[in-house]
Amino acid sequence: MNDLAYTAKVAHRIGLLGLGNPLRLARAGMHLVKWGPALPSGLNAAAARFxxxxxxxxxxxxxTYRDLVAEVNRVTAALKERGLQPGDSIAILSRNHRWxxxxxxxxxxxGGRILLLNTMASRSQLTDLAEREGAELMIVDQEFLEVLADVPREKIVLGWADADAPEDLTTLSDLADGQPADGHRKPAKHGQIVIFTSGTTGLPKGARREEPKDLKPLLAFFGSIPYRANSTVVVAAPLFHSWGxxxxxxxxxxxxxxxxRRKFVPERxxxxxxxxxxxxxxxxxxxxxxxxxxDPDVIARTDVSSLEITATSGSALAGDLxxxxxxxxxxSIYNFYGATETGWVTIASPKDLRTAPGTAGSIPWRTTVKILDSDGREVPQGETGVIHVGNDMPFGGYTDGNTKTFADGLMNTGDLGYFDENELLFVAGRDDDMIISGGENVFPRELEDALIEHEAVRDVVVTGVDDEKWGQRLAAFVVLHDGSEASEPDLVEYARAQVAKFAVPKNVVFLDELPRNPTGKVMKRELPRI
Structure with missing residues (x-):
């Protein structure tokens, strides 16, 4: 399919082309021309049409869209009245909700610079990030006030506020009250979003995400994940993370x-x-x-047959999940493999995951993926190397001035993987996760995928620890299902039947919970030392 036919097909499915009120369509187009492919144009165009x-x-x-845009315009006016200018940094520490x-x-x-903060960041991390990034204002949910105790109160505005909100703090709703709901001119400086990396091993890095220059990234995304116009979308993934x-x-x-919803409850x-x-x-x-x-009773009494797309990303799909x-x-699963810095790399469809469980999927439109060796040369099909990618999602570098490394014009993802004979990508693990145990290269993911299938295991992460005899050894940190029992010898023996001898864990540590962040990644720096 040529680019024109591809564009027409996808644009029609998602509602960019088709019948509608001509005046409303024209107004929507004016917002796109005014703002470009950005959050303001998306919301204002949707409100113009529906x-x-x-x-x-x-x-x-x-x-409704009409009322949402009016509230956005009131808050924009209030921020300007407060003296905020294009380019100023404003932090958001919030769960998922309208505010x-x-x-x-x-x-x-x-035209501000948004700092999207992680809701599980510590008090010291939040203070350090706010200072490092020069936050002029912090918009936060009331529940996070305790971890912001070191931030001056005059810099704080509440997003979500409960009935017992402190009287000395104003809310976005208060700021918006009485402000005009008229639209705003395009600012002199384009807005920017800074998303912070997971910080699984240290202080999160700020990754600047540039707004796309045209609709090509959007069309590539929707060409692989078949959204349809005017659907109901449940966004359970946090909005402060790049995937949400x-x-x-x-x-x-x-x-x-x-x-x-502000909190993820699976039954809800x-x-x-x-x-x-x-x-x-x-x-x-x-x-x-x-x-x-x-709860099996909830699963049994509900009808989820309407669900056509379960869009997932953020970490690997463990075992046969x-x-x-x-x-x-x-x-309905469409598994997106990528990162904050790279955008997407590959996307696996339900058919891909049925026929090749564990695959990261195939390459989307206008995306280039190559597997390169340490010298930057492309490796043969089936051989493992470092995954490199290029697409239309611009990465603006880290806020500390650093950026990712590139080879052959493509960004180094930091992951190792290979393509099979059907051009499906498989990810072996992080380049820096690989350990050498007794002279063998070992990836923790193989053992994680095996152990998660044990009937007693609810959650697991495997990491390498120093070992005098082997150089490094694998240690498994395991959470058991409530009411289940398993011992270290049980799981070691189970692993022996599932993985190569050099991938069997030397230690199994049982925990009540793994220290995961809201996107599901394990904070390895918080694991017990052994």
Whole structure:
């Protein structure tokens, strides 16, 4: 299919082409011309075409596109009145709800620099990041005030506020009250979003995400993940993470109804899919596992047959999780392999995951992926090397001035992998996760995928630790299902039957929970030392 036919097909499916009120279509087009492919254009265009459609369903109720845009414009005016200028840095520490969306779009309309903070960051991390990035203002949910005790109160505005909100703090709702709901001019400086990396081994790095220059990234994304116009989309993945934000911002083009909840409760997600006949669910793999393990009575009494897309990313799909999920719910998983810095690399469809479990999928439109050796030469099919990628999603570098390394014009992902004979990508693990034990190269993921399939194991991570005899050895940190029992010898013996001798763990440590961040990645620096 040539580029023109591809573009027409995808644009028609997501509602960019088709019949509609000509005046509303013209107004939507004017917003795209004014703002370019950015959050303000997506929201304003959706409101121009479908003003009375419900835009967001959250813990506060429902709000239409017309009312959402009006609130965004009021907050934009309030930020300007407060003296904030294009280029100023404004931090957001928030869960998923309308006020986070309002803050995101308002800051972009201002031309500000958004700092998306992780809700699980520590008090010292948040203080350090706010100072390092020069935050002029912090928009936060009330529940996070304790970890912001070191931040001056005059710099804080509440996004989500409870009934007992402190009287000395103002809210976004208070700021918006009485402000004009008129639209705003395009700012002199383009808005920017800084997403912080997971920080699994140290202080998170700020990764600048540039807004796309045209619609090509959007069309590549929707060509691989078949969103449809005006669908209901349950966004369970956090909006402060690149995966949740990508689906929300790109999804605006399709004028969906978003279901946002402040806390992830697997049974509530399943009930939301049933109640609202949701076609799309946006999650990270850990959420999928929790949904598979949800209350069987809830699974049995709900109907999730409407679910056509379960868009997942953020960490590897452990073991046969994709198959377990699809067997429990619907054949709907589209697994996105990528990173904050790279955008997407490959996307696996339900068919890919049925026929080749564990694959990271195939290469999307206008994306180049090569497997290179340490000298930057492409390796033969089937051989493992470092995954490199190039696409239309611009990476603006880290806020400390550093950037990723490149070879042959492609970005180094830091992951090792290979292509099979069907041109499907398989990821072996992080380049820096590989350990050498007794002279053998060992990747923790092989053992993780094996152990997670043990009937007693609910969660597991494997890492390398120093060993005088072997150089390094594998240690497995395991969480058991409630009521299940397994000993270290049990799991070591199980592993011997599943993996090569050099991949069998020398230690098994049992924990109540693994220290995971909201996107499901294990914070390895917080694991016990052994």
């Amino acid at each position: 003003p009375e459609q419900t835009a967001i369903i959250d813990d506060a109720g429902e709000i 986070m969306v309002i803050a995101l779009v308002a800051i972009m309309q201002l 934000l990508l689906n929300f911002s790109f999804g605006l083009t399709t004028a969906p109804t978003y279901v946002l 997600v399943i009930e939301d899919i049933d109640r609202y006949r949701a076609k799309v669910l946006v999650v990270v793999p850990l959420m999928m596992q929790r949904m598979v393990d949800a 994709a198959l377990h999920f699809m067997d429990t719910f619907t054949d």
